[in-house]
Amino acid sequence: MKNTVVALFFLVSLGPVFAQKKLFPQAPGMVSYTYRHSFQKNVAATLDTIKALGITDMEFSNLFGKTAAELRKLLDERGMKCSSFGVGYPDALNKTQEVGQNAKTLGAKFVRVAWIPHEGPFTLDMAKKTVADFNQIGKKLKDDFGIMFCYHNHGFEFQKHEDGTLFDYIVQQTDPKYVGFEMDILWTVFPGHDPVALLNKYGKRFKLMHLKDLRKGIVGNLSGGTPVENDVALGTGQIDLPAVLKAAKKAGVEHYYIEDESPSIASQVPQSIAYLKSL
Known part of the structure; x- marks a missing residue:
């Protein structure tokens, strides 16, 4: 009986060690585009709405x-x-x-395009x-402002090229010192590619x-487009978001932003936040 009590004591005391770690322990950020219609009417009130969801990190x-x-x-x-800060390519x-x-x-x-x-x-x-434009933009932003330039994939760059795609070409030909990437996971899956494989392939890019x-x-x-x-x-x-998040963490992704372009953000954004917390 005594041995059983001792064993139970150790199991209870070690409980936190065996508890599963949260896959996504941090609060996500938010892309302003999710609330674009609201922001166009009242910026301050929209920020209040986003803050009330527990989100303080923005990508504008x-x-x-x-x-x-x-x-x-x-x-x-x-x-x-x-x-x-996201801007158009011409700017x-x-x-x-x-x-x-x-x-x-x-x-x-x-700065993201x-x-x-x-x-x-x-x-x-x-x-x-x-590639030439991105290297030029990235060098100027890094040299003059200490800012990293990133390109956000949008699906059309996955045209076949040699043993890979034109997205591979852009990643491989741009200078890692000046050009990084923002993976949009929908616009990776939509053209038929695996976000996990790309994250594993290009890591800290x-x-x-x-x-x-x-x-x-x-x-x-x-x-x-869709x-x-x-x-x-x-x-x-x-x-498969758990697999994507594991690969992203391993790759060293620094900021994660919820982007929901749908008209159903009032119900879907809180649902998305709850899902991330549950992992």
């Missing part, structure tokens, strides 16, 4: 009529931060100084120009991640 892809300084003030007043290339200054004012450590302007299928010549899920039954393509209703709450779609 629009200033919503504010200056960078005005937006930074609203964030500071709420104990929130902007870690990544990144032609207004690099202004983009870098705005990002620095916001407090962002990353999410679309390469093109018509028709994405080609090797387009990829070659992209991936600095940021968009957390989103694709409706079950949807078959993708290389268009880079109806916004196909964005569903995390854990309810076809993406």
